[in-house]
Amino acid sequence: MSPELDRIVRAAAGRIIAALTARFRDLDLAEEGFADACEAAARTWPAGEVPADPAAWLYRVATRRALDAVRRRAVHGRLLPDESELEPACEPEWQDEDMLIPDERLRLIFVCCHPAIAPESRAALTLRLVCGLAARDIAASFLISEATLHQRLTRAKRKIGQAGIPFAVPVPAEWPERLEAVLSTLEVAYAKAHADAAGNTLQASFAGDILTLTEALAAMLPDPSEVLAFAALVRFAEARRPARVDRNGMMIPLSEQDPALWDRALIEAGDRYLHRLRNMEITGTRALQAALHGVWCARPSLANPPPWPTILALYDALLRERDDVIVRLNRAVALAEVAGPAIALAELDAIACPRLDLFQPWHAVRADLLNRLGRKAESRAAYARAIEMAEGEAEAAWLRGRMPAD
Amino acid sequence: MQYILLIYEDESIYAPDKTGELLNTVVAGHMALVQELGPKRLGGAGLQNTDTATTIRTAADGSKTMHDGPFAETREQLGGYYLIEAADLDEAIAIARRVPIYREGAVEIRPLLGQDQRKSG
Numbered sequence: 393m394s395p396e397l398d399r400i401v402r403a404a405a406g407r408i409i410a411a412l413t414a415r416f417r418d419l420d421l422a423e424e425g426f427a428d429a430c431e432a433a434a435r436t437w438p439a440g441e442v443p444a445d446p447a448a449w450l451y452r453v454a455t456r457r458a459l460d461a462v463r464r465r466a467v468h469g470r471l472l473p474d475e476s477e478l479e480p481a482c483e484p485e486w487q488d489e490d491m492l493i494p495d496e497r498l499r500l501i502f503v504c505c506h507p508a509i510a511p512e513s514r515a516a517l518t519l520r521l522v523c524g525l526a527a528r529d530i531a532a533s534f535l536i537s538e539a540t541l542h543q544r545l546t547r548a549k550r551k552i553g554q555a556g557i558p559f560a561v562p563v564p565a566e567w568p569e570r571l572e573a574v575l576s577t578l579e580v581a582y583a584k585a586h587a588d589a590a591g592n593t594l595q596a597s598f599a600g601d602i603l604t605l606t607e608a609l610a611a612m613l614p615d616p617s618e619v620l621a622f623a624a625l626v627r628f629a630e631a632r633r634p635a636r637v638d639r640n641g642m643m644i645p646l647s648e649q650d651p652a653l654w655d656r657a658l659i660e661a662g663d664r665y666l667h668r669l670r671n672m673e674i675t676g677t678r679a680l681q682a683a684l685h686g687v688w689c690a691r692p693s694l695a696n697p698p699p700w701p702t703i704l705a706l707y708d709a710l711l712r713e714r715d716d717v718i719v720r721l722n723r724a725v726a727l728a729e730v731a732g733p734a735i736a737l738a739e740l741d742a743i744a745c746p747r748l749d750l751f752q753p754w755h756a757v758r759a760d761l762l763n764r765l766g767r768k769a770e771s772r773a774a775y776a777r778a779i780e781m782a783e784g785e786a787e788a789a790w791l792r793g794r795m796p797a798d
Numbered sequence: 799m800q801y802i803l804l805i806y807e808d809e810s811i812y813a814p815d816k817t818g819e820l821l822n823t824v825v826a827g828h829m830a831l832v833q834e835l836g837p838k839r840l841g842g843a844g845l846q847n848t849d850t851a852t853t854i855r856t857a858a859d860g861s862k863t864m865h866d867g868p869f870a871e872t873r874e875q876l877g878g879y880y881l882i883e884a885a886d887l888d889e890a891i892a893i894a895r896r897v898p899i900y901r902e903g904a905v906e907i908r909p910l911l912g913q914d915q916r917k918s919g
Contacts (some may be wrong), residue, residue: 508852508887510866547849551866554815555850555909558886566888569864 397437397446401430404447404493405524406601408454410500411493413559416458419503419549423521425458426450451493497522498612499559501605505574506557513548514573515580516541523581523601533584571613575622575678578602582626587783599633602626610665620669621678627662628685631655636786643790647698647729651691659689680710700729717745721753724761733764752781756791768796800840804876809847816847816911841881844911852887852907856899864891869906877903 405426412422429450443449504517516534519525531541551557562570585599606623610616635653637643666686669679684706687699707723720743728736740758748754759774775795782788812821825844832839848868856862880897884890887907894905 506887507864508866508891513866550815551850554846555852555907556884556887556890558888560886560888562888566892 394438397433397442400446401433401450402524404450406497406500406522407493407495408447408451409521409524410496411451412454412458413500413503414494414496415455416462417559419521419552421458421461422454424461425454428457429454447493496559497605498608499561501574501609502561502570503552503557503559505570505577506552507569507573508555508557509548509551510544511576513544514577515584516544517548518577519581519598520545522605523598525598567613571618574609575618578605578622582629586629599626599630603630617669617672618676618678620665620672621676621682624662624665624669624682625678625685627658627665628682628689631658631662631689641786641789642793643784643786645790646688648694651689651693654689662686662689675709675713677710677713680706680713684710698729700726704730717743717748717751717754721751721757725757728761728764733761737761737765750781752778752783755781756787759791760794763794763796768798771796772798802879803842812847814847814849816844843881845908846911848908850909852891853904854891854894854907855904856902858902862895868908869904874903 408429409419409422409426412425413419416422416425432453433446433450437443437446500522501518504521505514509517516530519530520527527541527545528538531538534541582599582602585602603626606619606626609619610623613619631654632646632649634655635644635649635651662682663686666682669682684703687702687706691699704723704726707719707726710719711723720739724736724739727739737758740754740761743754745751755774755778759771759778762768762771762774772795775791779788779791779795782791809816812818828842828844832842851866851868852864853867853869854862854864880893882890882893884893887909890907894907897905899905
């Protein structure tokens with residue numbers, strides 16, 4: 393199938409799988425029905441005409457295939473849902489091309505991110521079912537084998553079916569815990585999308601799905617302060633994507649990115665969420681992180697100095713909420729700019745964390761501070777370690793360029 | 799006196815969804831025992847495999863956390879049970895959270911065998 397058709401199919405996947413699940417109450421059936429429809433599309437679309445509304449076409453075929461499967465099961469004497477649930481009063485497939493696919497994605501997200509499902513399976517399940525990502529791409533972004541991923545997905549789906557996890561948006565009393573499970577899952581998924589700085593792989597392409605999902609969550613939930621913070625954060629982060637690597641695929645750090653390249657529409661959308669958040673006077677980790685991104689995105693141009701003092705103040709606040717190595721490291725970067733590299737290096741070397749040596753960003757930041765202090769040999773050693781552990785080529789290339797000469 | 803008999807076995811001997819020949823054989827054995835016990839048997843049921851389990855743990859500070867999987871034995875011992883009727887896992891979880899736990903402990907939720915799960919799942 394052409395990349396264009398691939399894109400259409402993937403964009404429709406979550407909505408169709410959610411709608412099928414709402415109707416059949418069976419994730420496997422929904423997924424198989426959708427897969428069958430995609431196969432049919434791959435067979436018939438390139439040969440003849442692509443339907444006017446490909447999503448509606450896929451939904452119709454998938455529904456038909458799922459109904460066939462249910463009937464086959466009935467023949468084999470298996471369980472059968474109420475006929476009344478399966479057969480709509482009038483048959484929509486046969487009405488017109490632009491029939492509506494009911495949007496049940498919110499319910500599907502809450503099923504995929506149910507706290508009774510193992511955390512490592514939630515993100516995979518969400519990316520597979522809600523974002524329609526191929527299993528091999530999910531496996532690749534989580535650095536696990538496809539077989540392991542399939543095992544996790546199968547087990548999670550079995551748990552959903554057998555333990556009776558409802559296909560429903562939870563009652564308000566359950567919001568805090570349930571929403572936290574959804575947001576932490578989306579954070580894991582977005583971290584994968586964001587790690588790909590060059591943005592030309594499939595991992596980066598589901599960043600768009602996260603934007604859509606956070607928008608839907610912010611619009612549909614009654615008390616969405618945590619959602620607003622996360623929705624703002626992903627918009628600010630995505631807005632900077634065009635400026636994150638140069639023409640040669642080399643990473644450009646935030647303070648050196650040209651704000652003229654940032655996506656203004658996304659920044660404005662992020663600002664609107666942040667504004668709603670501030671009206672609620674919410675504090676907390678997510679809100680502070682969103683504010684940090686917002687401060688960066690408010691930089692008008694490279695001619696204006698980076699907002700380091702504000703950044704440092706926000707990291708000070710964040711440190712009081714969440715004292716961990718990532719926050720301390722980012723704070724040290726800001727501290728170096730405000731108070732000088734020597735003080736920052738002392739902070740960095742004072743971080744107490746048992747496996748600090750395995751944490752790549754620690755080496756990268758340390759290498760830079762050592763270089764600025766003229767400790768070239770130590771800096772070179774730290775750079776070598778950071779390059780060796782760098783996750784993407786964009787960052788490795790940038791680090792190689794910064795390493796001081798002998 | 800009333801007693802509860804708790805059955806422990808290696809669940810991996812059955813198919814993952816607890817079906818198949820072996821289960822039929824074991825169930826036949828249970829049916830025979832039920833016949834024999836008559837009114838002495840007040841109730842009983844098979845449970846689905848532990849991978850359908852959800853556990854709610856109460857910590858010393860009273861906070862409750864949920865995880866996917868069975869109760870992992872540490873220093874607590876089985877102290878009792880409820881058999882409940884709930885619309886779905888969410889309702890079962892809500893009830894499990896209300897089970898009184900003095901200081902620390904856990905409540906494991908397991909669906910019974912032989913129900914129509916399709917309606918709720």
